Amino acid sequence: MSVLEGKELRIIGFLCNWCSYGGADTAGVGRFAQPTDLRIIKLPCTGRINPLFVVRAFLNGADGVLVSGCHPRDCHYTEGNFYARRRLEVLRALLPVMGIDPARFEYTWVSASEGQRWRTVVEKFTEQVHGLGPIPAFNSGTCLDACLSTAISSAPAHAAIGETHGLST
Numbered sequence: 001m002s003v004l005e006g007k008e009l010r011i012i013g014f015l016c017n018w019c020s021y022g023g024a025d026t027a028g029v030g031r032f033a034q035p036t037d038l039r040i041i042k043l044p045c046t047g048r049i050n051p052l053f054v055v056r057a058f059l060n061g062a063d064g065v066l067v068s069g070c071h072p073r074d075c076h077y078t079e080g081n082f083y084a085r086r087r088l089e090v091l092r093a094l095l096p097v098m099g100i101d102p103a104r105f106e107y108t109w110v111s112a113s114e115g116q117r118w119r120t121v122v123e124k125f126t127e128q129v130h131g132l133g134p135i136p137a138f139n140s141g142t143c144l145d146a147c148l149s150t151a152i153s154s155a156p157a158h159a160a161i162g163e164t165h166g167l168s169t
């Protein structure tokens with residue numbers, strides 16, 4: 001159960017393997033109490049994140065999505081987080097068009113040694129999402145649903161960029 005008051009919400013965290021996943025692990029080893037709403041998906045790098053992963057998480061009922069990777073200039077693949085930052089900024093601007101409050105989405109940078117910072121990031125974002133409450137249900141069969149399903153199934157562009165940088169999962 002979340003350490004926050006009330007019902008546990010569904011927050012998805014996309015974390016890069018080399019920094020933020022290590023930071024979450026450091027927080028765990030340090031036994032820092034954290035909200036339990038976050039479900040972590042580990043990826044090789046934030047540069048591997050197709051923005052449609054985030055959209056799909058929301059369409060499948062996530063109340064919030066957090067992306068976290070290495071600090072700028074610390075990316076294990078040199079520039080993956082720079083690609084990510086550009087894409088995720090565009091995504092944030094487009095979320096309202098899809099009817100999703102952009103406050104439900106956040107991206108940040110946490111290194112493997114920053115267990116305390118990881119806890120702060122998770123607490124702050126979880127509080128923010130709890131302030132918004134559960135995400136309203138999307139109507140399946142809508143144009144948005146159909147368009148995104150098509151886009152998701154035929155979106156090789158970001159995967160191709162990841163593959164050229166050795167980031168395929």
Ligand code: FES
Nearest residue numbers: 016045069070076
């Ligand atoms: Fe962590 Fe690229 S390896 S952001």
